[in-house]
Amino acid sequence: MTSHFKTVLLATGIVLMLPQVAICNELLEEAADTFEPIPSVVPAVKDNAVTGEKVELGKMLFFDPRLSSSALISCNTCHNLGMGGDDNLETSIGHGWQKGPRNAPTVLNAVFNIAQFWDGRAEDLKAQAKGPIQAGVEMANTPKQVEITLNSLPEYVERFTDAFPGDEAPVTFDNMAKAIEAFEATLITPHSRFDQFLAGNTKVMDAEEQEGLRLFMDKGCSACHAGVNLGGEGYYPFGVVEQPGAEILPVGDKGRFAVTETADEEYVFRAAPLRNIELTAPYFHSGKVWNLEQAVAIMGTSQLGEDLSDGEVKAITAFLKTLTGEQPRVVYPILPVENENTPRPELMIAK
């Protein structure tokens, strides 16, 4: 970003302006070294070429409640694309009205995270997609049952065949996950005001927002919340300095410890990605905090050991609200119609 900016200036021949611009944009340059803009094109995904056929199929699967055993719950139920890519509940409600253990993370820009889930236990979105479908408290289905359902629907069989050319038996649970991953890779939110700022248009952020950005970097927030998603890149204890109370950090949920079984990873979580954060209350893995300013203040105490002033909290919150990007424009898919071979909903069976 920085070097590109300089090149443009040099190319115009106005070399004398360089030092002045550099001073004016000290904040911009530091931000550009710390963060990355959301790209305006769909990012590539490891081991899964993002093709149009896969994306369209993945969109249908994302919205299809028949991936759940009840035929009532779809990916979009908890990752609602109209509500910031999550459900705005403390923790999600799933099969049989059971309460999930953690707050649903947003699917928006999730493709940029180093790994998925609050504890990073899924290495990518195709691994992640298989989790909730099988979780008893979420969609309560099985890979076998999903494959029977998909194979019963001729339009899906055709679309899997087109999306996975060369596969002998393309309608598999694995390919379902790949198609969903391909669709989710398109769920990025470019052109936030912060991205416009990073692109050099510093006027889109007002003084308080720029002050918030300054504080966000100077106080140390950006030590964990950096990169393209301002988070989602590494794992840190919730309570680096001081653990919050059990009402926010429930004692029973030890975070990444359950994945790595390493003692010093107790209460370690993936730093939350902060893109579109104003759309995804309530906050933290426990979903216990509804107010973004309160969440910022808690982070100050627990992670930085600092009681941020009201003004600092307000400024940082104002900055965080510049991270809201253009929400995905999705045409609601028309799903294949069931037939006599399609498994019937299993509403009353708690698995």
Add this chain to the structure above:
Amino acid sequence: MTSHFKTVLLATGIVLMLPQVAICNELLEEAADTFEPIPSVVPAVKDNAVTGEKVELGKMLFFDPRLSSSALISCNTCHNLGMGGDDNLETSIGHGWQKGPRNAPTVLNAVFNIAQFWDGRAEDLKAQAKGPIQAGVEMANTPKQVEITLNSLPEYVERFTDAFPGDEAPVTFDNMAKAIEAFEATLITPHSRFDQFLAGNTKVMDAEEQEGLRLFMDKGCSACHAGVNLGGEGYYPFGVVEQPGAEILPVGDKGRFAVTETADEEYVFRAAPLRNIELTAPYFHSGKVWNLEQAVAIMGTSQLGEDLSDGEVKAITAFLKTLTGEQPRVVYPILPVENENTPRPELMIAK
């Protein structure tokens, strides 16, 4: 339709062709006297001008789960626009995973029905929209709570103000229902093959489908299933000739009797509209029959006193599948973000 057809012929001057065409299209002419095509423009709605502002607002409300007390269930949960406008469940699942009493009717083309619900207890869609939101087993909310929620969201306040100009306090439960009705009036499915047939293109229906149409009229199905929706226009006992068993017609649900308290309306229901019927299994108010051919056979016995042959059932079913029209193309709405004044989800309170 018939007279228009003749006029066109006369206008072309080929008057000698008239008798021949009339013979060829006897089926068409009889059908055109019995049924009406879905219009290609949005129909007018009584006491509720369908404006662009209302439709867009209504779309947001239709997809907004915050109309339910749990903030989990939207109109679209049970009237899924990707699945024929219903949920393809026996009866719907609502608040607290409670089972609703009757099969969810499709919202598609519902604007053409004489009244709403299986028993016609709502005179129009704006009255209907208020029902499920308040029903304890569905969305379990109250008008007051809905108004508090909507008033807490500035974008909704602005959109209600634009959609209901001149209203002093536009954000009301009544106006919510009107906006939803306006959106639902757009959910029509024109250009089915049957509509193309009615428009004179008889080749779009094959011989079996045309035979099915002939049987549908000759056997008497069209006595109750006529008009634009092939049903939805009047009330008839389920079991005009012979009541089906309790597994299909549960004894406890007396249909329209609960509305009119008139003894001879026991087990009387609104004749189901048959547009897009292949998309909306399972069938009947009890949702007990998944197979369309089986539903046709049951209708033959119970309503016509006739054991239709397998060939007749197949032909009528083939005809019914020509009623599937163009499904609505809806861009998924981005909903207003909640704030500290927005009521929190009430997940655990069974009302």
